[in-house]
Amino acid sequence: MRVLMLSWEYPPLIYGGLARHVQALSTALAGVGHEVVVATQTTEDTPADQVVDGVRVLRVRQEPPLVPRDDLFAWTMSLDHALTRGALTALGGWRPDVVHAHDWLVAHAAATVRTVYDVPLVATIHATEAGRWNGWLPEPMNRAIHSVEWWLTYLADRVICCSGYVAHECGTLFATPGPKLEVIPNGVDLATWTVSGAERARARSEWGGHGPLVVFTGRLEYEKGVQTLLAAMPRLRRRHPGIRLLVAGRGSHEAALRAEARRLRLGRSIRFAGWLDDTELPPLVAAADVVAVPSLYEPFGLVALEAAAAGTPVVASQRGGLAEIIKDHETGLLVDAGSPADWADAIDRIVTEPDLGAGLAVLARAQASESFRWESVAAATVRAYERAATIEAPQPRPDFVVREGNQFTLAAEPASDADHDDRR
Ligand code: NHF
Numbered sequence: 114m115r116v117l118m119l120s121w122e123y124p125p126l127i128y129g130g131l132a133r134h135v136q137a138l139s140t141a142l143a144g145v146g147h148e149v150v151v152a153t154q155t156t157e158d159t160p161a162d163q164v165v166d167g168v169r170v171l172r173v174r175q176e177p178p179l180v181p182r183d184d185l186f187a188w189t190m191s192l193d194h195a196l197t198r199g200a201l202t203a204l205g206g207w208r209p210d211v212v213h214a215h216d217w218l219v220a221h222a223a224a225t226v227r228t229v230y231d232v233p234l235v236a237t238i239h240a241t242e243a244g245r246w247n248g249w250l251p252e253p254m255n256r257a258i259h260s261v262e263w264w265l266t267y268l269a270d271r272v273i274c275c276s277g278y279v280a281h282e283c284g285t286l287f288a289t290p291g292p293k294l295e296v297i298p299n300g301v302d303l304a305t306w307t308v309s310g311a312e313r314a315r316a317r318s319e320w321g322g323h324g325p326l327v328v329f330t331g332r333l334e335y336e337k338g339v340q341t342l343l344a345a346m347p348r349l350r351r352r353h354p355g356i357r358l359l360v361a362g363r364g365s366h367e368a369a370l371r372a373e374a375r376r377l378r379l380g381r382s383i384r385f386a387g388w389l390d391d392t393e394l395p396p397l398v399a400a401a402d403v404v405a406v407p408s409l410y411e412p413f414g415l416v417a418l419e420a421a422a423a424g425t426p427v428v429a430s431q432r433g434g435l436a437e438i439i440k441d442h443e444t445g446l447l448v449d450a451g452s453p454a455d456w457a458d459a460i461d462r463i464v465t466e467p468d469l470g471a472g473l474a475v476l477a478r479a480q481a482s483e484s485f486r487w488e489s490v491a492a493a494t495v496r497a498y499e500r501a502a503t504i505e506a507p508q509p510r511p512d513f514v515v516r517e518g519n520q521f522t523l524a525a526e527p528a529s530d531a532d533h534d535d536r537r
Pocket residue numbers: 129130131134239240275299411412413414415416434
């Protein structure tokens with residue numbers, strides 16, 4: 114099949130799990146003979162058009178290029194304009210069989226490109242705005258993003274969700290009909306996360322302290338819950354004076370987290386490592402005694418799977434996709450997301466009972482290798498493409514769809530103009 118992927122991030126430009134997902138999926142599809150073109154945004158020192166691991170990557174510059182990211186909506190429109198033009202002009206005679214859009218940021222480009230090529234549209238929802246805001250859509254921009262998410266799920270012939278949790282969100286938030294939804298979990302590449310003893314020892318001496326090493330990796334956003342880990346640290350330090358929490362990542366919550374660490378006088382017990390690349394991250398994760406995933410909202414939780422692949426025990430929040438991929442006391446420990454006391458107890462257990470941690474890690478790695486391979490993700494995605502092309506999913510008439518608060522529902526009769534204004 115010929116697949117045109119649209120994604121706002123693609124390595125080496127990585128904001129979060131979405132970039133890793135699109136790269137691994139595209140590479141796996143290309144590996145079994147599909148033709149894959151990824152259209153994405155440019156970043157410093159990357160060619161505009163190149164083939165990487167069998168995947169053609171088109172990197173476009175925003176049009177106009179100077180729209181600041183802090184006006185996210187305007188920035189997204191300038192990216193989408195460039196993606197649309199790139200996808201329609203740079204590909205010459207190459208025509209996709211399917212357009213595959215990842216999250217709302219590429220919805221406008223996807224809508225135009227699939228119409229021009231007259232092919233099915235498949236959308237993957239990696240996270241929802243309502244979920245990120247704990248059910249609230251406080252500002253006009255949040256509501257606008259929410260509407261674009263609905264629009265993308267509405268236009269798409271199939272909606273891929275990375276967990277049953279996200280499928281449930283799409284059903285309740287966007288009224289997406291069940292037959293349109295496809296739950297396809299993320300994968301993990303075991304080879305990337307298999308680390309030698311020497312590399313692990315080097316990472317441990319570089320990042321570790323005198324005691325146990327707890328690692329968090331991910332975007333530093335409120336919903337990732339690092340604040341709960343900080344709050345657990347004073348208790349943990351009383352039990353293990355040399356313990357260290359290493360926080361790898363960057364994001365808009367970083368300054369607040371640093372201030373909180375100072376307020377709690379965590380001193381050398383915490384280290385902010387900044388953003389680490391693919392050569393640094395696997396050794397660090399493998400060197401940890403525990404990887405903590407304290408998210409308040411987590412559609413899937415790729416970082417938990419990566420820790421499992423690296424052979425490190427995981428403690429995670431009992432939320433979203435995490436509660437689907439981790440079996441409590443079998444492949445990790447699940448904890449009440451917002452309770453620092455529970456986090457301290459769970460981390461303490463792994464640190465003081467090495468046999469427990471080792472047992473969890475062995476089973477988690479076996480599960481990662483059996484159930485979360487990118488080859489299987491790619492095969493399931495191709496089946497979704499085929500269904501999108503051959504079996505029509507039920508679709509309500511657009512003028513029957515109304516938004517009430519943070520939910521789109523189907524009205525008994527066409528929505529009024531006022532509803533339409535609100536929806537826009
Ligand atoms: O793993 C890739 C990633 C997920 O839970 C993660 C998230 C965004 O928040 O699907 O997308």
